Amino acid sequence: MNTPPSLPGTERADGSAVRIGALVPLSRPGWVEAGQHLLAGLELAVREVNETGGIAGKPLELVVRDTAADPQRAAAAVDELARLGVAALAGEYHSVVARAAAVRADALGVPFLCSSAVLDTLTEQPTPWVARLAPAQSHGWQVYADFLLGAGHSRIAVAAAPSAYWASGARILRDYLAPRGGAVIELDMSTLDPTAVCDELVDNRATALLLLVGHPEPAVSIVKSVRRDQRLAEIMIGAPAGQPEFAEWATLLGDDSTAIPFLRYLPARLGPLGARVETALCERLAEAPSFVAFEGYDTVTVLAHVLRSHGVDRARTAEAWPRVAVEGTRGQIQFSRTPDISVWQWAWAPIQVVDRDPAAPDRFRILHTG
Numbered sequence: 189m190n191t192p193p194s195l196p197g198t199e200r201a202d203g204s205a206v207r208i209g210a211l212v213p214l215s216r217p218g219w220v221e222a223g224q225h226l227l228a229g230l231e232l233a234v235r236e237v238n239e240t241g242g243i244a245g246k247p248l249e250l251v252v253r254d255t256a257a258d259p260q261r262a263a264a265a266v267d268e269l270a271r272l273g274v275a276a277l278a279g280e281y282h283s284v285v286a287r288a289a290a291v292r293a294d295a296l297g298v299p300f301l302c303s304s305a306v307l308d309t310l311t312e313q314p315t316p317w318v319a320r321l322a323p324a325q326s327h328g329w330q331v332y333a334d335f336l337l338g339a340g341h342s343r344i345a346v347a348a349a350p351s352a353y354w355a356s357g358a359r360i361l362r363d364y365l366a367p368r369g370g371a372v373i374e375l376d377m378s379t380l381d382p383t384a385v386c387d388e389l390v391d392n393r394a395t396a397l398l399l400l401v402g403h404p405e406p407a408v409s410i411v412k413s414v415r416r417d418q419r420l421a422e423i424m425i426g427a428p429a430g431q432p433e434f435a436e437w438a439t440l441l442g443d444d445s446t447a448i449p450f451l452r453y454l455p456a457r458l459g460p461l462g463a464r465v466e467t468a469l470c471e472r473l474a475e476a477p478s479f480v481a482f483e484g485y486d487t488v489t490v491l492a493h494v495l496r497s498h499g500v501d502r503a504r505t506a507e508a509w510p511r512v513a514v515e516g517t518r519g520q521i522q523f524s525r526t527p528d529i530s531v532w533q534w535a536w537a538p539i540q541v542v543d544r545d546p547a548a549p550d551r552f553r554i555l556h557t558g
Contacts, residue, residue, distance in 0.1 A: 197231070200338055201305045204246065204345060205247045206242070206248050206500050207250075207251050207273060207275060207296075208250055208251065208274055208276050208277070208488070208491060209253065209274040209276070210227065210277075210278050211265060211266075211285070211301070211407075212253070212254060212281070213255050213257050213282060213285070214227070214252075214254040215254055215256045216256070217256065217257050217402070218254075218257035219310070219403060222281045222434065222480050223254075223413065224279060225473065225480040226281055226304060226480050226484040227279075228473050228477070229482060229484025229486075230278060230303075230484040230485070231471060231484075232465070232484075233484070233485045233487070233488030233489050234250050237492045243492065243495045243500065244496065247374050248294055248488075248495075250275060253269065253270060254288075255285050259285050259287070259288035259289075262291040262292075263288045263289065265289070266300075267292065270298050274298070275360055275495060276301060276495070277293055277299065277300040277301070277366055277376075278478045278484075278491060280302060280303065280305050280485065281304040281305060282307055282350075282353075283307035283325070283353040285305070285312060285313070286302050286305030286326070289302075290311050290531065291310075291312075293313055293318060294315040297502060297506075299317055299505040300318070300319075301490060302319070302322070302531070303317065303322065303480075303483040304322050304484075305320070305322060305326040305393070307353055307356060308325055308528060308529060312530070314525075314530045315465070318530075319363050319512075320531050321413065321483055321486055321521065322453060323453060323512065323532050323535075323536045323539060324533065325353075325357060327534060327536055328428075328451050329428055330360065331556070332361075332428045333364045334360055334558060335541040335558075336365070342365075342371065343370075343373065343392065344361065344371065344372050344395070344396050345372055345373040345374075345394035345396070346372060346373070346397075347377050347398070347399055347539055348374055348377060349377045350377075350378050353429075358400060382412070382413035385397075388423055389420055389423060394423065395422070395423060396425075397410075397423055397424065399427040399469060403431040403436075404436065404437075408441060409438075411425060411441055411444055411448070412444060414420060420463075425447075425500075426449045426450070428477075430452060431448075432543065432544055433478045433479070433480075438549050443549070445544055447544070447546055448543055449555055450541070451544065452478075452540045453483070453538065454517055454538060455519065455541060456557065457521075459517075460493055460558060461516075462517035463480065464514070465485050469481045479518075485516075485517055486517055486518065486521060489514060490512060491505075493543070494512065509523045509532040510525075510532065518538055519538060522534065540556070541556040541557075542554050
């Protein structure tokens with residue numbers, strides 16, 4: 189592996205701690221609630237690492253930077269964290285932001301374990317520096333497409349905002365559904381308002397509408413408009429990107445928040461480690477943890493294992509990705525080279541399609557697994 193030269197200022201000044209740089213969306217327009225859950229998982233794992241001896245006797249320290257869903261801000265944070273001498277980077281929820289961070293980490297030679305972003309192409313060329321825990325979008329969204337077909341939906345409208353992530357999702361759905369008799373009708377949300385979306389759904393005889401848009405807006409307004417249109421009483425609303433996962437969704441939509449299937453990266457039943465971490469995360473968050481919190485915890489668990497086993501040298505960390513075998517909250521974590529994926533990939537975290545139960549909006553129903 190070609191190791192870039194160390195940047196000025198990368199040496200740890202006092203050697204008192206081993207640092208991990210954490211990239212997390214903690215302010216708008218970032219998905220703040222997702223960022224809070226991700227950070228809770230990261231922090232819990234750091235605390236537990238330090239309670240069990242840290243890294244070679246030194247405490248593990250999390251250096252947090254708010255990306256605010258801004259790719260340029262994330263790239264600048266990677267530069268700063270590299271200069272501060274972090275041993276590795278962790279985190280990020282938004283795919284286009286994670287891609288900017290991954291490209292910069294690759295250029296600087298800083299190991300980056302991406303927690304939650306799913307966009308297949310995090311870097312244009314294969315890189316030894318970046319690994320990922322979340323399933324690639326092409327894998328997860330094909331599971332969602334199988335769910336749609338099994339539920340009898342073949343005319344599927346997607347309300348899509350302009351974004352590389354949403355465009356990729358629409359393309360995955362279209363390419364997977366078309367050979368199986370399905371049709372994807374794209375509704376451009378840069379030109380339509382929620383009322384116009386309803387008219388398009390009626391005109392196109394769609395049986396399902398997928399929200400490929402930001403949260404809370406325009407997703408919340410679209411749901412309210414569709415649910416109040418009696419012409420669309422039978423249409424299914426879906427949100428493969430997971431907008432209904434967080435409590436804010438139920439708070440904003442009330443009864444309208446239910447029966448909207450989304451992707452969640454959890455097993456049907458957590459093992460002993462997952463159950464223990466779930467309890468600790470509940471106490472930390474004062475609410476049920478999302479799958480994103482588990483992704484944060486698993487990220488630090490993997491990095492701590494690598495740093496303890498291979499030392500804090502960045503090149504050795506990157507070389508260790510294919511040798512990782514760590515028990516995480518959602519199963520055994522190992523990384524491999526996966527076709528058409530440019531980073532080291534855990535193939536795969538467990539995948540569910542779930543929704544909020546109309547009889548109890550705080551309870552999730554598992555509708556499909558993949």
